[in-house]
Amino acid sequence: MEELDPVALRKEFPLLETRRRPDGKRLVYLDSASSSQRPYQVLEAMDTYYSTTHANVHRGVYAIAEEATRQFEEARAKVGRFVGAPNPATEIVFTKNATEALNLVAHSYGRGRLGMGKAVLLTEMEHHANLVPWLMLAGERGTELRYLPITDSYQLDLSDLDKLVDGAGVVAVSAMSNVLGTVNDLRPIVEAAHAAGAVVVVDASQLVPHRVVDVAAIGADFVAFTGHKMLGPTGIGVLWGREGLLEEMPPFLGGGEMIRDVRLDGFTTNDIPWKFEAGTPPIAEAIGLGAAVDYLESVGREAIAAHERALTYQAIELLTDRHGDDIRIFGPGPDDPNRGGVISFAYRDIHPHDLAQVLDSSGVCVRAGHHCAKPLMRRLGVSATARASLYLYNDEEDVTALSDALAKAGEFFG
Amino acid sequence: MSGLEDLYREIILDHYRSPRNRGELPVPPAQRVEGFNPLCGDEVVVFLEFADGVVKDVKIAGQGCSISQSSASMMSAAVKGKSIEEARQLISSFKAMMSIHEQAIGGDGSDGERAEANIPPDGLGELAALQGVVKFPVRIKCATLSWNTLAQALDEATAGVAADGAA
Ligand SMILES: Cc1ncc(COP(=O)(O)O)c(C=O)c1O
Numbered sequence: 001m002e003e004l005d006p007v008a009l010r011k012e013f014p015l016l017e018t019r020r021r022p023d024g025k026r027l028v029y030l031d032s033a034s035s036s037q038r039p040y041q042v043l044e045a046m047d048t049y050y051s052t053t054h055a056n057v058h059r060g061v062y063a064i065a066e067e068a069t070r071q072f073e074e075a076r077a078k079v080g081r082f083v084g085a086p087n088p089a090t091e092i093v094f095t096k097n098a099t100e101a102l103n104l105v106a107h108s109y110g111r112g113r114l115g116m117g118k119a120v121l122l123t124e125m126e127h128h129a130n131l132v133p134w135l136m137l138a139g140e141r142g143t144e145l146r147y148l149p150i151t152d153s154y155q156l157d158l159s160d161l162d163k164l165v166d167g168a169g170v171v172a173v174s175a176m177s178n179v180l181g182t183v184n185d186l187r188p189i190v191e192a193a194h195a196a197g198a199v200v201v202v203d204a205s206q207l208v209p210h211r212v213v214d215v216a217a218i219g220a221d222f223v224a225f226t227g228h229k230m231l232g233p234t235g236i237g238v239l240w241g242r243e244g245l246l247e248e249m250p251p252f253l254g255g256g257e258m259i260r261d262v263r264l265d266g267f268t269t270n271d272i273p274w275k276f277e278a279g280t281p282p283i284a285e286a287i288g289l290g291a292a293v294d295y296l297e298s299v300g301r302e303a304i305a306a307h308e309r310a311l312t313y314q315a316i317e318l319l320t321d322r323h324g325d326d327i328r329i330f331g332p333g334p335d336d337p338n339r340g341g342v343i344s345f346a347y348r349d350i351h352p353h354d355l356a357q358v359l360d361s362s363g364v365c366v367r368a369g370h371h372c373a374k375p376l377m378r379r380l381g382v383s384a385t386a387r388a389s390l391y392l393y394n395d396e397e398d399v400t401a402l403s404d405a406l407a408k409a410g411e412f413f414g
Numbered sequence: 415m416s417g418l419e420d421l422y423r424e425i426i427l428d429h430y431r432s433p434r435n436r437g438e439l440p441v442p443p444a445q446r447v448e449g450f451n452p453l454c455g456d457e458v459v460v461f462l463e464f465a466d467g468v469v470k471d472v473k474i475a476g477q478g479c480s481i482s483q484s485s486a487s488m489m490s491a492a493v494k495g496k497s498i499e500e501a502r503q504l505i506s507s508f509k510a511m512m513s514i515h516e517q518a519i520g521g522d523g524s525d526g527e528r529a530e531a532n533i534p535p536d537g538l539g540e541l542a543a544l545q546g547v548v549k550f551p552v553r554i555k556c557a558t559l560s561w562n563t564l565a566q567a568l569d570e571a572t573a574g575v576a577a578d579g580a581a
Contacts, residue, residue, distance in 0.1 A: 353456075353479035353556065354422075361418045370455040383455035383477055412418070413427070413480075 004303045006395040012039040013393055021363030028364040028401040033178050033206060033342045033389030035228045038292065042231060045291035046284045057283055058257060058274070072283050075290030076273070082293045083204075083223065084214035085240050093239040093246070093273040094281050098205040098226035099129040101239035102172075104252045104276060105201050105222050106133035110170065111141070112250040118169025119144040121198070123156055123184075124379050125177045128372040130203040130224075134172060148173070148189075150379060154180045154331050158188055165196040173200070175207035175218075179371045179385065180331040181312075181342035183207065190219045199245065205229060209391070210308055210340060212301045215240050227285060232292035236285035239276070246272040253278035304392045308341040311390050315343060315399040322403055323347070326410065330380055341390030344371070347406055350413050352386040358412055359386075362405035364398075420546035421553070422480065429484035434491045437473045439463055444471070445571055449563030451555055456482050458560045462567045469493050469501055474560065481544070481553050486560035488541050498568055505565050507538055511545055512554050 010016045010026075015037050019027045029037060055065035057072045073089070080088020095101045110120070110133075120134050124147050138145050146164050149157045156173075165171060171193040176183045186202065193200045199221040207213055209230035215223045222245070227236040241249075251258050251269050255278035260268040269275045296304065316334035319327050330344040347355055352368035359366055367387045370377045377383060388402055439446075439461035449458045456478030463471040472494050474486045489508075493501045547557045 351479035353481070353553070357421065357550070357553070358418060369453060374455065377455060383457065412422070 002300065002303060004299055004307050004392060006307070006393050009039075009299065010393045012041070013037045014040055014043070016393055023363070025363055028362075028398045030388040030390065030394065030398060030402060031365050031367050032209075032229070032391035032394075033387065034367050035234070036209065036231050036391055037393070038231050038233065038288075039295055041295050042233065042288045042291045046233065046288040049284050049287045054284070056280055068283060071290075072281070072286050075286040078290045078293050079238055079286075080240070082297070083208060083225075083238075083240060084216045086216055087243050090272050091240055091243050091246065093241065093276040094286055095237040095239055095276075096235060096282070097228070097237035098203065098224045099237070101224035101226075101237045102130050102201070102203060103133045104239055105172075105224070105241070106137050108249040108252050108276070109199065109201075109222070109245070110134070110137045110143070113245075113248060114143070114169045116141070117167075118198075119146055119167050121146045121148065121164055121168040121171045121173075121193075123148040123173050124150050125156070125180060125182065125373065125376050126172070126174055127178055127203065127205070128374070129205070130172050130174060130201070131375070134170075150180075150182075150376075154182050156182075156184055156189075161188065161192050165192045165198060168193070168196060168198045171198050171200050173202060175202050175204040175213070175223075176210075176340045176342075177331075177373075177376075178206050178342060179344050179373050179376055179387065181340040181344070182332055183211075183338040183340050185338075186218050186220065194219070206340060206342065209296075211305050221245055227289045227292065230289075230292055231295055232289035233285045236282045236289050238289075243272065246276070251275050251278070255279045257281070299392060307392060308390055309337065309339075311394060311396065311399065312339060312341040312343070314396060315341075315388070315390065315402075318399055318403055319343075319345070319406075323406060327406070330382075330385055341394075342387060343389070344385040344387045346382065346385060348410060348413070350409060352384045354413065355386045355406075355409055358409040359402070359405045362401070362408060364402050364405045366402070417546075417549060421550055423543040423546060425540055425543045426480060426484040429487040430480040433474065433483055433487040435473050435487065435494070436475070437461075438475055439471060439473045444473075445567050447563050447567040447570065448476075449559050449566070451478070451482065451559050453552075453555060456556065456559060458482060458486050458563055460486075460560060460563045460567050462564070462571065464498070464571055468497050469495065478559070479553075479556055481547060481556040482559050485541075485544055485557045488544070489560050489564060492539065492541060493564065498572060501564070501568060504538075505561050505568075508541060508544075508561055509558060511538065511542070512548060512558050 053067050055068045057069040076092045077088040080092040085091045137143050151157045190200050201222040202220040204223050204225045208225040221242050223240045225238050228234040258270050258275050258278040260270050313334040326348050328346045332339045356368035369384050444461045444463040447460050458476040461473040472490045474490050544557050547553050
């Protein structure tokens with residue numbers, strides 16, 4: 001495996017290459033967990049599609065329409081192979097984002113297939129995207145929601161797993177926390193869920209961009225992720241689902257594309273995956289996501305994971321060495337080999353909003369807030385955290401810039 | 415640190431470090447109203463006690479960033495002893511100061527100049543120090559959180575009085 005060179009890679013990301021801070025230095029972008037930047041290969045793929053091939057898909061019989069359809073379906077197959085889908089052509093549903101993918105499952109499986117009286121088991125570390133759709137279901141049908149708690153070392157507490165999963169019809173869990181950086185060991189959860197007869201929904205929004213994810217190896221039934229966190233465009237997300245389950249489920253949104261026949265008194269649905277893709281799909285975005293997948297594969301996902309592991313270790317060591325008790329990191333320690341490159345922290349008693357503002361004046365972009373995980377914030381006993389997140393284009397210089405900017409913020413607020 | 419001094423004026427930092435009227439009041443006779451900033455999870459609790467149509471006492475609880483906390487602190491100092499009408503007037507002056515940026519970008523797009531040029535924060539006293547917040551649009555919600563909460567408390571108080579009168 002070849003080591004990746006973040007300095008060389010940055011040259012391929014137009015925003016990182018051209019955007020300058022007021023003092024002329026390059027931007028230090030540490031918010032990829034919220035949304036990554038994208039390389040020119042992705043932008044060009046979308047541009048080329050629009051300027052040479054665009055027509056609506058699955059409709060026209062003329063040449064460019066066929067070509068657009070072919071490119072769109074090729075992108076689907078590519079994304080499917082990327083995550084190890086056994087049947088890439090039928091099991092990959094394109095959505096607007098991960099949120100829509102998870103709503104699709106909660107709606108079509110939750111309302112359509114989940115037996116009355118069956119519970120849904122979630123975790124305390126879920127993003128609102130994998131929480132609110134289930135709360136909506138609970139509000140409508142009285143579905144019981146249960147939660148796997150987290151330990152004081154920021155891991156899922158599985159000690160009551162067997163009890164909690166008993167009577168559950170769905171277990172919905174995040175593969176990696178967008179706040180803590182914890183990468184969850186899904187195997188025992190999948191095993192217990194399947195033994196109890198529940199389907200497993202995995203929110204892999206934070207994991208797919210950074211690690212090799214193989215849906216077949218995970219053994220889950222649904223896996224959701226989102227394009228804009230993995231170098232792809234906004235406006236596209238992905239749901240992988242087992243063929244048999246997708247076939248049984250009722251559609252989510254209704255309209256064109258998802259039907260086979262419509263009469264004035266009813267309709268029949270299209271085959272999967274189109275049954276779940278009502279209306280004109282995000283065609284250029286799918287092609288852009290395909291290009292992002294090509295890019296990630298050309299850099300090498302093992303190399304990306306290795307780079308992020310090393311940099312995350314360096315970052316946590318540097319921050320704790322230099323700032324000591326001034327910094328408190330909410331997440332697994334640097335030695336946890338599974339830990340992702342998401343570092344949430346508190347610095348002295350400076351409010352994360354103020355911290356992010358002062359860091360911005362040093363050209364360092366970090367996120368401050370509840371990160372769409374309010375129950376987790378309550379569990380941590382804070383209303384917000386600051387969060388720096390790393391990706392393939394970050395390097396030690398970025399981490400040092402963060403550390404310097406924190407020291408400046410400390411001086412500023414005295 | 416471009417522009418940071420515009421945002422974090424000394425007086426703002428002072429109110430943040432030593433907030434005025436911090437605490438709670440017994441309910442009743444005081445009124446208690448909570449406000450949330452859904453963007454960042456900040457929370458402010460305003461306690462208001464009235465006597466003869468005047469804000470007799472006010473206390474602020476909750477947690478948040480320096481902008482939301484100092485704004486709440488300055489607000490508490492400003493409304494204490496004011497009549498309900500005067501307090502309402504203050505709220506609208508403050509919110510007008512905070513909405514200048516939005517008007518400017520909704521208008522001809524030359525937001526920077528207009529945001530700087532035409533603010534007459536008359537009668538706002540030290541609250542005028544928060545004027546710099548309009549250059550940082552995401553922080554406007556932090557500055558207005560306690561004011562929206564105060565407005566709600568006043569509405570509830572006057573609705574309560576009307577209801578009592580009717581009964
Ligand atoms: C863990 C997790 N799940 C879901 C989402 C939602 O992604 P999107 O906003 O693209 O739907 C995010 C990102 O915000 C996330 O971090």
